[in-house]
Amino acid sequence: MISFSEFDNLCMKVQSCILCTRMCDSLKVLNRSSGSLNAEIMFIGEAPGRLGADSSGIPFHGDKAGHNFEDLLKIADINRSNIFVTNAVLCNPKDEAGNNSTPTKQEIINCANFLAEQIILINPKIVVTLGRVALESLNYISEHKLSLKDSVRSSNSWFNRILIPFYHPGQRAMLHRSMANQRSDYQFLSEELKRLNKNHFKKNLPASKLEVAAIINYLFQRKNTYTYFALHKLFYLIEYNSILIFGRRLTNSYIIRQKDGPYCTDLHLTKIKKALPFIGSKILSNTNILLFKTSVELFDTYEHLELEDGVKRFIDQVLEKHGDKSNIALKKTVYFSRPMRDILMAERDNKINLYNTPIL
Template identity: 60%
Template sequence: MEELFNKINEQEFDNLCNSVKSCELCPRMASSQRILSRASGSVSAKIMFIAEAPGRLGADQSAIPLHGDKTGHNFEALLKFANLERSELFITNAVLCNPRDTDGNNSTPTKSEIFNCTKFLKSQIELINPEIIVTLGATALHALNLIEPHSLSLKINVRTVNTWLQKKLIPLYHPGQRAMLHRSLANQRSDYQFVNDTFKQLSRKTSYRISKTSLLKEDILAIVSYILNKQKLTYFALHKIFYLIEYNSFLNFGHRLTTAYIIRQKDGPYCTDLHINRLRNSIDGLQTKFISKTSFVVYKEKESLFASTDDLSDKLSDETTKMIDYVLEKYGAKSNASLKRSVYFTRPMRNILFYENNHKINLYNTPIQFVDQFTLAT
């Protein structure tokens, strides 16, 4: 049921992105890139960050909110400091296009531009339905006031929890360089830590719901248990093999096997659903071994593990198990280095590298778009 709900949400979100693409409400941004897509984050995120507008050298280039320029770098460093994972958040802006002055530099969105875009901001909030909204800067806080009036001001209410539309609203300063003059880096770090602490407190109160969502979805669990029943893999290899199974399924069947969220990380594809804690939560008796500074081995004792998940892997179709067998046979025995090379040769990863090289940016933590081998990056 939850999975069905997620799929409906994703579909509605894609529809919203399409409406935004055709919006021409603001004359000076009528032909700008609209920064709203799956790269904005998870549609089931519990925390939503809202900043001001895409930056010329940041989101307007990378198509990822708060990413690619100095502000994006600051923001990602603050998230990292507070142990917040970008892939588990939803990040957007009060205004979805990059406002520029007549010299082509970033400029502040006008009141009417902020007003024009509130209908999209409202739709995003309704669709994502986060438990916590974090506004970054006065513009984002003002945009919320246009949706549902509040009496908050950044200066007075910074780093406080407020109730707004039955959600927790936390006003913070913008992570841009100028805002650092008003709010020191040390204070901003504490602000982000405060967001994480608030989230943990809320999670404890709704622990039943959280523990349910921290389990692997049934289709992903079935594939993982099938893989690990067949062979012992490092944690690194498990993520790459899972990606290759999804990629080969896309090439051969025209669709992926699951809705698992797979992102580009420094060492290649990483499936956020296969986080080690989620694996441990979902699979009784799963064992991990710390081999070196970075590698885990995920393995089972043949006679004792997966008794409870055997039924699940039995539910996989013959077509699917043949696909998994094919991938395991081709890649399962490769070293981590060789496996990394193999995934980098696939079209989705080559497209990302091509884009990164052309635009001189990195797309770490962005979702990997599955495309066939003949589709090129634009």
């Protein structure tokens, strides 16, 4: 995992660069606002826009191209905080009138080492180029022989990762690739990432089912406290997403429908404390209990419950999306999941409640 210090050192190198004469005084757009240092997807544009990143310091933000880009991410359910965004050239190339212009071949070459360092440091699974210039700039790192017209929305092996060429999200590019087609491109990207993760996780999943305590043990490695309500809902979301991604559950736990949604019988408070004595509890109200880690020493002795790295990464993804949600938000999330929706529709259609009905 890359450290902030490594990335900050690269940013300092970029800030001191004076290779391109016409851009020496321009803002050099590479900083922590570029995105996640653990990103699975890296987007590479042409150069910072005059009204966008050259003003805001944030790649693809502030101008029309930035607005389009952020809208396309939302359509594909790609969280900007989980990606990394940069450009083939890190400064805005302006013409004599002060307008955006295309970077020269030499300017692209001057920045190629910085781009290569970013790719190596971030180490994304997928590199997405936005436009012809961005795609061609990668040839100065490792040759690919792709053209934008012939290779748009295709997965290609490049530099030990997947390269997917897209058109630029700016208005001029819309003449060649409509917004409707670009929406489909980003949805393709979302599905491609899911496919890669599915194949990756499958290779790392244990052949036999896990103990429920092993998952709860890992949850408390990630965070010291959970409400009892949240623990049940997060466990359900882990199991539900496991079915979506792997086609099977991680455990043999029994999850049923109760008044507030999914309830796992193996997470009964008595069972949790027996399996994991380091967990303490405190009553917050008639309907809510806070669970917390009481002893690091005890906690560290549960090596037999240690999960494999592939399972940890999968759970981390679920927690990244849902782990900080409030009880209300978690309840809403689980109620919108397919198994809960099916039960709620059956209750409505038959005018009965299906409490204690198995969900998964």
